[in-house]
Amino acid sequence: MSRRLVNVTLDNLGDLPRRCRGCVFWELDPVSGERAQLAGDPGLEKEAWISATLLEWGSCGKICYVDSVPAGFVLYAPPLYVPRSVAFPTSPVSADAVLLMTAHIIPEFSGGGLGRMLIQGVAKDLTRRGVRAIEAFGDLKWEQPGCVLPAEYLLAVGFKTVRPHLRFPRLRLELKTAVSWREDVEVALERLLGSMSPERALRPV
Helix, strand or coil: CCEEEEECCCCCHHHCCHHHHCCCCCCCCHHHHHHHHHHCCHHHHHHHHHHHHHHHCCCCEEEEEECCEEEEEEEEECHHHCHHHHHCCCCCCCCCEEEEEEEEECHHHCCCCHHHHHHHHHHHHHHHCCCCEEEEEEECCCCCCCCCEEHHHHHHCCCEEEECCCCCCEEEEECHHHHHCCCCHHHHHHHHCCCCCCCHHHCCC
């Protein structure tokens, strides 16, 4: 069984789950997002966001394939590119961090370490680009798959709470630690994220 990570592009955007490739929760502010839903073109808005982010900033997502079948994905970008982030009570995201927006594992592939593989891929990419940290908004009352990741999962994979909240704490994963080890990036990130194991929180009901 072969597993590989590739960057999200306009060419493979269609490999995201249907409900995800038409979702613009993070990509638009609440008002614009509602307008896109009413107009019936959120998919086009998603494509426009991916295109603009790739051109202006670079890689903003990873898709994991298992034997050429898309099995999961993750999206991330600087907070400037994520309008919804300012709507959270624990915003803003730190200026030196990139926001981990969302992630999802297809149920048939859950429990195989793909969640860990995705986060490691993001960390590796951002470390090489000189980013100091990854931040994310977690949901402490998470019950089913959605656009906001469960706080339990983020804490389990190495994130630490930097701004507490009863529902949506902001969490942070430092990447500079990996660089300071002066080791191969893959080995350093293996240590940094070596405790990653829970994936049940990314599985749909």
